[in-house]
Amino acid sequence: MSTSTTPIRTRFAPSPTGALHIGGARTALFSWALAKHFGGTFVLRIEDTDVERSTPENVAEILNAMKWLNLAHDDGPYYQMQRMDRYREVIAHMLKDGSAYYCYTSKEELEAMREAQKLRGEREKYDGTWRPETGKQLPTPPAGVQPVVRFKNPLTGKTSWTDVVKGEISFNNEELDDLIIARPDGTPTYNFCVVVDDWDMGITHVIRGDDHVNNTPKQINILKALGAPLPFYGHIPMILAPDGSKLSKRKNATAVMDYERMGYLPEALCNYLARLGWGHGDDEIFSREQFIEWFSVEHLSSSSSQWDPKKLNWINNHYINQKDNAELTDLIAQRLTKRLESQAGTVPLDSYSLAAIVELYKSRCDTLEDVTSAAEGFYLKYTPNAVLIAEHVNDANRPALLDFANKLKEIDWSKDTINALIKSTLAEHNLKMPAFGVPLRAILLGQTQSPSLDAIVHLLGRSECVSRILSVI
Known part of the structure; x- marks a missing residue:
């Protein structure tokens, strides 16, 4: 992957419609490692334009998870809702230079249009009724209708890029829609905000999930229309559940902080996530410093990875046993204190050497919760089994x-x-x-x-x- 002489700037851009999940954490980890490998900048951006579902609690949970994983950002966090004036400025510029236009087609007309296309076996897309073309007479704007703003996508040719994970990817422009970049109330849409953000923030490399592949040609064409430089794109496949199905919170814990609560160490989770879709020979255990030194997008896999709880437990057990016993004892003391506070009939924490208990049990335990459970028995009032x-x-x-x-x-x-x-x-x-x-x-x-x-x-x-x-x- 060529990086030229431009300083590398990567970004992680979660949406606060929920907690940070492990798939997002892996994306953040790879973006962070790429920036650190080249001595670049890792940008954190909160994409909070979904006003109905975005909450301050989710923002706090995401920031807390990033801090727990020790994935510190160098720039940001930026919040899209605080950048609305900038988006409107760019939209106004595009309307003026003709790369965007007002569209008055109603939802009912769009539905009828798509239904007719479906019946004819055609690709369902906007038919360009309000798209300005040389010599084309546009309809008269209906009174009292607030238009959307659409991007004037190229009608011919292809939009292609060399994906740093998947290789060459190409889309025919005629298959792409004139996507809406501003709603009737003037608020910008996701694909447009992302483009302006990546441009303004100087993002050179975008690492994200492959569910965004279809968004990439749209974003590339808008960047070209703005005369903005194109970043390198890399789309990583999703993480699958142990049974090969889509990973879901119904079957498996998916929120990062759930793993903190279950007693996993952040360095263990990062080590495990790094090996889901990236590798360095047969190395399974490595330090953060080694990971940064070894990381390369050329070694990111284009195949889906499978979540393996047993492997995660094995790695976590390793990190538990490698951790300084005094530091480990402090972590167990915090958990044990919370447990004992909610129970009657306990003895003081200094009744036994917690450090000795931790030293004795840690090799047998996969999580901090396992160690805590083992220690708990020493501090509860004795009741014969x-x-x-x-x-x-x-x-x-x-x-x-x-x-x-x-x-x-x-x-x-x-x-x-x-x-x-x-x-x-x-x-x-x-x-x-x-x-x-x-x-x-x-x-x-x-x-x-x-x-x-x-x-x-x-x-x-x-x-x-x-x-x-x-x-x-």
């Missing part, structure tokens, strides 16, 4: 458990001595580890699986372990 105890504590292991509890009262308190006591108890009572470890876990934690028993016993503490065992035995 009657079902598990009835299932696993029996006459064969009860003497060993009682003996173990009594000896716990006297030993030096370290993991090594606890481990030695476990081994000697097994030997003295002629038990295999599962026959002793499973009922002991059921008593101490209300579960049958956990990290090593000596570590669990050491974390809970002498008096708590003895108390829990004796309360059951």
Whole structure:
């Protein structure tokens, strides 16, 4: 991809009609990485012209998600609703130079026009009734009708571009409509606002979803009519659900901040999203610095990617285990505090070493919520799990458990001595580890699986372990 000597400026332009979803986040990530790779500028633009559906809450959610993902913009955010005067200025210029015109065709006339075209097997499009042409006599404007403004699209030839993802793409101009660029009330339309914004903001590269491919020839023709430079365009395919269907919030979490709430780390989500449609050999895990260094639009895939929750969990587990334990403990403390605030019968957070609990459980957990759930059990008022105890504590292991509890009262308190006591108890009572470890876990934690028993016993503490065992035995 040639970038000439013009400083690269990319943009991410979400519409605040909803939260930032993972497809949009991937688009933002690729646009951000392209700018950073070349030392360029990443622009954030909020396309909020859909007044009925755009809300301040959605804007805040989008900005929050971008901040959480650490995709900081260098310029902006710009808001389209604050640029209406500029759009009207450009429309007035186009009406004056003849690249746009007023159209008085009513909705009913348009519907009748398209229905007739459909019956004739023709492409449904505006028929150019009000389009000024040399020697053409236009109808008399009807009284009291507010016209729309249409762009005078070329009638012949082709609009082509070399898409940096999909390769050569071409549209016959005769198939393109004279699209409306201003509504009867004067408000500009999406495709027109995008063109003026990209022109004014000096955007050199547009990376976006391939659902915008059909918009691109319209935008290119308007840019040409304005005498504006054309950016490079790259259209990335959508992300599919695990079953190959369209990714939807009904089946999968799609909002970025849902993944924050579920306990994913932003660096893990960015790493995973980067690999959905881009790659660097067989590398699966890479730092942000490596991603910026390696990123190239030539390596963006033209095929759809499939969402794989198991792969995301694997990557998130990696980042959890690579994170500094003190920083990780702080993240877990925030989540744990919120949980415990809503529950009765808890013990203070400093009753146990949360850092030690996190260190012990993090390798077994895919998300921060998993680690938090594991830690939570240490801070809730002890309630024996009657079902598990009835299932696993029996006459064969009860003497060993009682003996173990009594000896716990006297030993030096370290993991090594606890481990030695476990081994000697097994030997003295002629038990295999599962026959002793499973009922002991059921008593101490209300579960049958956990990290090593000596570590669990050491974390809970002498008096708590003895108390829990004796309360059951």
